Amino acid sequence: MKRATPQPIVKGFSAESVLSRIMASTGIRSQSELARALGIGRQAVTDAKKRSHIPADWYLFLCRKYGLNPQWLESGMGPMYVAGNSDAPAALGSGTPGAHPEEFSYVPKVRARLSAGGGSLVVEEAIDSYYAFRHAWLKRKGQISQMRLMRVSGDSMEPTLRDEDVVLIDLSQTEVYTGKIYAVGIDEEIVVKRLDKKPGKLVLVSDNRQFYPPLEVTLHEGSNVRLLGRVIWMGREVL
Template sequence: MAHTTQGGAGGTRSKPAEVGAAHVIARIIEALGIGTQSALARELGVSRGAISDAKSKNKVPAEWLLKLFRTHSLNPFWLETGHGAKFLREDTVRRTVRDAPAPEREPQYDYVPLVAARLSGGGGSAQTSDRVVEYYAFQRSWLRSKGSVDDMRLMRVTGESMSPTLDDEDIVLVDLSQNDIRVGKIYAVRMDDEIVVKRLERKPGKLVLVSDNRRFYEPQEIPLGDQSNVEVLGRVVWMSREIR
């Protein structure tokens, strides 16, 4: 996880964070010393229009921050807020691990973003933002056995419709590349302005969203010909729960 603290002894306050896509993009250009948005587009492997779209929509895709972290060790938190270390120096960490005696070596890790979007499990959450809140570290070999790290997102669950499998405030790992339906598996599904977490089943001409807490939540059937407002985002492949 990437964490940071602000302020210091004697109550010193940090200057207000300059947030928003335009500030993030300006920090990227400054840190890389590339000068123009066209050069940034080439660096990210996207069109120049994608940079302009990010600024107009005030949303920088999480994939860009992850790529810049891996390729240039840029700290995603600094990019988003202007606070903290500009570089995380992952290259130095990797070199230290490689050169250390075998007994002292640490596992190598990849970092997955926890986004602000919450998966509604009966709580009616409409938080769908892909803004990165923080990062969680996963052992690289394990994570790659599940899929590509670029397709992974962490989200919190709101509500208890998937209890006892998933409880309120659990964190789940969603693989966005797995949006082909496997009957009985758990998926993140966008419905109108809400993202829900459900098991998926099929009936002739229908998609069925099933809650594990069937005592209070009935299965929801959606006609297959009327799914313009429904999108299967990805499959839940892992979950984490705090002991309360």
């Protein structure tokens, strides 16, 4: 089963202040000029300002073209630009200005959480923020448009994944490879587990096997189990 596409509207901040930051950071001097840069009609900019709703694809286009930090553009917090010189993923706001913006792609972090022993969680896909990764690195890993970032909740995948880690999931990778880590939907819960296969069944394996034994789930038409995608990267904050 395919998951719904996140709503293409970023809310929670004044559209007028966002538009001001766009103009301050890009050299765009008017709403008409912004509309031309985005390839839209001027009325669309006026409407966005009135509704205080900025479409997410505007953020993506402007951030990629001008090398802007999406977090700064949306909220005014953090560095104005995204930068970095390595081939590894680059978190938002890292480094100093000067990176070529075309080197980066921006992956949405959604509010859905992956349960790793922390209990049932309601599935949401509202966009919470964006992370910048080097485009070439993402392209080698999978289908960029189908990638999402989610936060882990619980301890069943320790020591590999810890509570509050952030993981990058490619929703296009749904073929099961034994031992790889996947996001799996079960009813209204999303779990993150290593997978094994048996005839007509998936085996969900936790790395913390002392407290979380393997779980076998049956696959059939109308099943409440759906394979959402493969985990291809993880990041950890020092709290």
